[in-house]
Amino acid sequence: MRVPPFERYRGFTRAAGCFLLGAVAGAAVLLSISHDHLNALHLTIDKLNTVIEEKNHDITQLTEYKNEHNNVIKTVHVYVENNRLKNSSSSLDLRTELELKKAVKKDFDIFLGRKVYEIGDDSRLARTLLDNKVYTLGIDSKKYQIQVKTMLIVDTSLTVWVTAKMQPVL
Missing domain, CATH: 1.20.5 (Single alpha-helices involved in coiled-coils or other helix-helix interfaces)
Structure with missing residues (x-):
């Protein structure tokens, strides 16, 4: 064949x-x-x-706190300002930003239930303690240092603006 x-x-x-x-x-x-x-x-x-x-x-x-009057802090809102900047080196991804917001909000929850008019001394103390604090986040354990920019109380809500930058790995 x-x-x-x-x-x-x-x-x-x-x-x-x-x-x-x-x-x-x-x-x-x-x-x-x-x-x-x-x-x-x-x-x-x-x-x-x-x-x-x-x-x-x-x-x-x-x-x-529903039985309290309107002079008690009832909520804490945290905003991370790095994503508004156009620098790609300082911007955070969404998951890291959400984890950072949770961690910072947990630290600022000490103000819940405090009277609005008596918070001045405590806010200075908290700002000095939490300013430049380093948080370890994520699976890869990256370290981020926050800096408290502004704390604002409106009605019964404490709003905190922070910036974060990644710590260099040693």
Whole structure:
């Protein structure tokens, strides 16, 4: 029996190879697009879970202080200002910012239930203790140093603005 000449099948094998190459490239593009969408979804879920935790915490604090008059701090809000800056070196990713907000909010929860008019001395003490404090966050244990920029009391809410910068690894 004779071996058939492969010159007859050269066009077919070239077309089949191009088809398989296109299928692999298309699958890679589709996988990268779906990975990007999934990552965006996870970031949105993390942000919404943080909002839910904050709201549940606020609800428990408000029910605890509902019999008090309007001169007691009932909620603490923390804002990290680094993402507003256009420097890519000082901006934080969303998950790190959310973890940093939780940690700073936990430290400032000592003001909950305090009278608004008697908070001046305590705020200076807290500002000196928490200013330039280093927080260790994330799976890779990166260290971030915060700096308290502004503390503002409006009605029954304490609002704190901080900036954070990553500590160099020694």
